[in-house]
Amino acid sequence: MVPDPDGEPDTSRGAGPAWDPATGPGRRSGGTTLADIAHQAGVSVSTVSKVLHDRSDVASRTRARVQRLLEQHGYLARSRPAATALAPGGLLDFVIKELDGPWAVELIRGAEEALHAVGMGMVVSAARERGGPTAGRWLDSLATRRTRGAILVVPELDAHEHAELRRLGVPYALIAPVEEPPPGVPWVGATNWPGGLAATRHLVRLGHRGIAVIGGPRDRLSSRARVDGFRSALEEAGLPFDPRLVRWGDFRTEPAYRHALDLLRLPERPTAIFAGSDQQALGTYRAAAALGLRVPHDVSVVGFDDLPFAEWVTPPLTTVRTPLPEMAAVAARMVLQLLGGERPETTRVEVAGELVVRGSTAPPPRP
Structure with a gap:
């Protein structure tokens, strides 16, 4: 292997190609890859990448040598010296x-x-x-x-x-x-499990017993954690976890609208719905209105995120504030x-x- 002045061995021949959006994996129009440049400079591909991304942890002589090759092969514009990043800190x-x-x-x-x-x-x-x-x-x-x-x-x-x-x-x-x-x-x-727990505890303390949940994507860690918190609050209160009152989808408004319609049309409809996001809560509002139900007189709704619109909707939305x-x-x-x-x-x-x-x-x- 060719020794790297920065202490990294040149593993460029086995490192695989770099990426370039115009011509495929790591190639400019002339066919030169970052691995080729690394071999010419006698350094590793990661060192070339550090120079390309203006990282500071490269020796000045090595940086200059790699920059010349990057400019030669069109990876860096010659008119812009590497020392002047696009912003003071890059x-x-x-x-x-x-x-x-x-x-x-x-x-x-x-x-x-x-x-x-x-x-x-x-x-x-x-x-x-x-x-x-x-x-x-x-x-x-x-x-x-x-x-x-x-x-x-x-x-x-x-x-x-x-x-x-x-x-x-x-x-x-x-x-x-x-x-x-x-x-x-x-x-x-976010603290998703504690958020789901707090939202559901609030509904339980208000006296709700038939509480539904509209979750996000089932394969997403945050979605599952919010529903797990919901379930834990029910178990804590001695209430059953009813799979018929659980819906999974995504965090957007339109799918939540359909899920809420389905839940609110049940023979024994829930008196409260915990929505996994504020946008899902909006869909729940719309579904309640479509069925002639009033929030919170007929059904209570809790969201998750506390996005800016939450305090401006009618009625203002109870929600779990996530400091995005x-x-x-x-x-x-x-x-x-x-x-x-x-x-x-x-x-x-x-x-x-x-x-x-x-x-x-x-x-x-x-x-």
Whole structure:
């Protein structure tokens, strides 16, 4: 192996190709890969990636040699010296599955504020559905854009994508992953189980006994934890967990509307519904109105997230406040720690929320 001046052996020949969105895995129009550049420079692929992403932990002579090769093969523009990043502290990528909706806005706001405070910028992009025509392009972009790191709200991140991010040398943190990521990968979530517990306890204390739940995707960690908290509150109160009063779907309004219609048409309809998100709570409001039912006189509703609209709907929504901006800020700080050569104190952080009681819950109607 060719020795690497930064102490890393040159494993580029066996490391596999880097990624490029225009021409396939790691190739510019001339066919040169990051592995080829690493071999020419006598360094590892990860060192080339560090230079490409403007990481500071590369010796100056090595950096200059790699930069010349990157410029020669079109990976860096000659007109922009590498010492002048796109912002004083460079850029982080913020990749989220869906850009629309208030949930995304709150996360983006929190990450942007945390990065702005340290003089860094942020590029926001959408990770499209798997199998779609633009799926995976965010990862291609990370391979070529001079990002310093990434904050990922990509629930379905798979083993290949984790491996590719590590190979590229891009520090990253996850927000609300579907399942616990591989050991050592930092991630941030909400206190979902305690939130489901608090929401359901509130309904039980109001006197409700027939309580339904509309959960999010069944394969998602956060969804299951919220429903598990719901179930624990019922068991704590000595109430049965009735599978007929449980619906799974996603966190959006329209599917929740259909689920709520189904629940509220039952011969013995529930007197309260715990919705796994505020958007699902909106769907429940709409279903109740379609059936001539009033919230909270005929059915109480509790949401989850406390998005900005929650206090402005009629009646104002009782919900579990999830500090979304704080979650994103924590993820941003984790990436900044990695950039500084530090390991976060813990790789798993759950940011505590709280129940916010408003006008959508009341004691159940009298028979």
